[in-house]
Amino acid sequence: MDAPTVSDVEYDKLFKELQELEKKYPEFKSANSPTNKVGGAAEKKFAQYKHKERLYSLDNTYSYYDLELWYDKLQKNYSLQEAPELVCELKIDGLAISLNYENSTFVLGATRGDGVVGENITNNLKTIKAIPSKITENIKSMEVRGEVFMPVDVFEKLNESQKANNAKIFANPRNAAAGSLRQLDAEITRERNLSMFAYYGRIDSDELSIKSHSEMLKFLKFQGFNVNPNYKVCKNVDEAIKYCKIWDKKRKNLDYATDGVVIKVNSFELQNEMGFTARAPRWATAYKFPPEEVSTVVEDIEVNVGRSGAVTPVAVLEPVFISGSTVQRATLHNFDEIKRLNINIGDRVLIKKAAEIIPKVICVTEHAEGVAKAFEPPVYCPSCGTKLVPVEGEVNLYCPNKNACPEQIKAKIEYWTSKDCMDMEGVGGNIVSKLVDCGMVKTPADLYKLSIDDLKKLNLVADKSSQNLYNAIQSSKNPTLARFINSLGIRHVGKEMSELLANKFLTLESLQKAGIDDILSIDGCGEKIAVSILDFFADSYNNDILNDLKSLGVVPKNVEDNRVSRILEGMTFVITGTLSDTRDKFSAIIKANGGKTASSVSKNTSYVLAGENPGSKYDKAQALGVKVINENEFRQMIGS
Numbered sequence: 239m240d241a242p243t244v245s246d247v248e249y250d251k252l253f254k255e256l257q258e259l260e261k262k263y264p265e266f267k268s269a270n271s272p273t274n275k276v277g278g279a280a281e282k283k284f285a286q287y288k289h290k291e292r293l294y295s296l297d298n299t300y301s302y303y304d305l306e307l308w309y310d311k312l313q314k315n316y317s318l319q320e321a322p323e324l325v326c327e328l329k330i331d332g333l334a335i336s337l338n339y340e341n342s343t344f345v346l347g348a349t350r351g352d353g354v355v356g357e358n359i360t361n362n363l364k365t366i367k368a369i370p371s372k373i374t375e376n377i378k379s380m381e382v383r384g385e386v387f388m389p390v391d392v393f394e395k396l397n398e399s400q401k402a403n404n405a406k407i408f409a410n411p412r413n414a415a416a417g418s419l420r421q422l423d424a425e426i427t428r429e430r431n432l433s434m435f436a437y438y439g440r441i442d443s444d445e446l447s448i449k450s451h452s453e454m455l456k457f458l459k460f461q462g463f464n465v466n467p468n469y470k471v472c473k474n475v476d477e478a479i480k481y482c483k484i485w486d487k488k489r490k491n492l493d494y495a496t497d498g499v500v501i502k503v504n505s506f507e508l509q510n511e512m513g514f515t516a517r518a519p520r521w522a523t524a525y526k527f528p529p530e531e532v533s534t535v536v537e538d539i540e541v542n543v544g545r546s547g548a549v550t551p552v553a554v555l556e557p558v559f560i561s562g563s564t565v566q567r568a569t570l571h572n573f574d575e576i577k578r579l580n581i582n583i584g585d586r587v588l589i590k591k592a593a594e595i596i597p598k599v600i601c602v603t604e605h606a607e608g609v610a611k612a613f614e615p616p617v618y619c620p621s622c623g624t625k626l627v628p629v630e631g632e633v634n635l636y637c638p639n640k641n642a643c644p645e646q647i648k649a650k651i652e653y654w655t656s657k658d659c660m661d662m663e664g665v666g667g668n669i670v671s672k673l674v675d676c677g678m679v680k681t682p683a684d685l686y687k688l689s690i691d692d693l694k695k696l697n698l699v700a701d702k703s704s705q706n707l708y709n710a711i712q713s714s715k716n717p718t719l720a721r722f723i724n725s726l727g728i729r730h731v732g733k734e735m736s737e738l739l740a741n742k743f744l745t746l747e748s749l750q751k752a753g754i755d756d757i758l759s760i761d762g763c764g765e766k767i768a769v770s771i772l773d774f775f776a777d778s779y780n781n782d783i784l785n786d787l788k789s790l791g792v793v794p795k796n797v798e799d800n801r802v803s804r805i806l807e808g809m810t811f812v813i814t815g816t817l818s819d820t821r822d823k824f825s826a827i828i829k830a831n832g833g834k835t836a837s838s839v840s841k842n843t844s845y846v847l848a849g850e851n852p853g854s855k856y857d858k859a860q861a862l863g864v865k866v867i868n869e870n871e872f873r874q875m876i877g878s
């Protein structure tokens with residue numbers, strides 16, 4: 239959705255940890271593991287396009303030592319006599335795309351998507367000047383890949399005008415490029431002035447005899463593509479590391495964002511020999527630059543009230559330019575963090591914008607002399623003045639005035655309108671804030687009571703957009719049940735849990751009536767979540783809002799029950815060994831008959847369904863006295 243919730247650094251760290259765990263405990267590796275996948279699935283709004291050849295992701299590293307290891311491993315694994323030549327290129331922080339040329343003419347372009355299927359965005363790509371509509375030479379069929387990006391000055395101008403129009407502010411040039419490229423109206427894409435660097439070409443016949451990546455880059459340039467001029471052929475990994483060091487400094491002067499260096503084995507012959515892992519080529523890796531840090535002064539510490547009532551501190555900073563944008567606020571997480579960092583107003587601090595999301599304060603570099611004012615955690619809510627209360631087992635303080643605290647109401651309603659919830663395009667924080675301030679909106683239900691005239695009178699946006707706002711609100715009335723549950727903002731219930739709840743209870747009514755055991759029977763749902771759900775639906779204020787919504791026609795769609803029987807209800811199966819079809823298929827059959835599956839055998843397992851070569855799960859079932867059945871016995875159970 240072009241709106242990451244964790245930084246790239248965090249993501250990469252977790253990803254690496256997962257890879258290591260999977261290596262150590264292969265029996266727990268899920269078929270859906272992200273280590274098998276390339277990020278991002280295609281969205282529905284564009285036609286899907288199946289790539290002729292898969293677009294892989296790249297493994298990446300933050301250390302030179304890891305680069306050396308990668309290089310040594312290549313030499314050893316492929317018994318290379320000579321050190322293989324490498325090509326270093328700047329890793330452009332944009333959106334990967336694939337372009338298809340037939341008879342030298344650009345015919346189709348798509349986003350990477352999940353690497354196998356992307357979105358057909360041909361019309362939008364045609365508006366980008368750096369993409370030639372015709373190439374120089376006569377070539378029957380060719381695929382070119384590259385990175386579409388937004389130059390930094392274009393990005394800054396765009397955000398200025400977005401701000402002036404009360405529209406979405408993009409976190410960084412990459413998100414802006416992605417958002418601009420996936421416009422349904424190609425004219426908007428054209429106005430956004432995107433550019434592209436090409437870095438890969440594949441020709442369906444061998445007649446051109448291009449033997450290396452560096453030759454391919456030259457060839458692409460000759461065909462009229464924009465090839466980044468800063469690439470370098472390196473004799474070995476030492477030269478590559480030198481290149482990374484130089485560009486870590488020099489990149490700050492570039493007019494496009496780069497977040498690292500891509501390092502590839504130059505020879506195509508070697509590349510072919512080395513091949514791919516499940517998600518990335520073995521012959522390439524990316525070195526990511528360390529996140530940028532800058533120093534600034536804490537001018538004030540403000541206190542925010544979130545939709546849960548949690549009160550959290552935010553550092554107001556002397557404006558400072560970092561990773562392509564000006565930053566004025568940084569999160570401090572909680573009051574313990576202020577103590578831990580020993581931050582006072584007036585102190586000079588180091589901030590980091592890891593992967594350019596919300597910057598955070600790393601440490602104090604210089605305490606303000608004399609004038610520094612120690613920060614005292616607030617006693618009363620800064621929004622409504624209610625006395626704050628601690629919650630057992632949590633570091634945050636909470637405002638208990640949950641139904642009347644203006645900041646909480648705003649945060650709740652803003653969440654209600656957001657993309658993963660009711661998805662009201664154009665109804666963002668500013669507009670919600672004004673609606674709450676003028677007293678017309680106190681609950682999510684109030685949004686649906688607003689007429690076009692109300693919206694016009696409030697002077698929120700231009701006349702024409704009042705109609706758009708009205709439409710966005712009214713057209714959101716019948717979401718999927720999962721979205722609706724997510725929108726309610728029940729504590730500890732996020733997007734995924736909402737989906738599990740929707741699939742379990744099928745209708746809002748049966749979720750409202752659910753008992754604790756029903757809820758706890760969902761895999762991954764613990765007591766904390768279950769209690770929170772029960773509390774939510776037991777609350778009379780919440781019930782008033784739900785009734786209000788219903789009477790306004792805000793009704794989620796029920797989940798269709800696709801169970802064919804309930805024969806296996808209450809039973810948990812563990813599948814192991816080789817069966818006549820995939821485990822996923824058997825798992826689907828079990829679910830369709832009301833049963834559940836689990837990945838490991840425990841005393842709660844009803845049956846182990848074992849095929850040939852069942853392995854350790856079979857042994858464990860024996861040890862725990864869990865009944866083991868074969869495929870035939872299973873088929874008899876479900877009468878098939």
Ligand SMILES: [Zn+2]
Binds near residue numbers: 619621623638639643
């Ligand atoms: Zn409050």
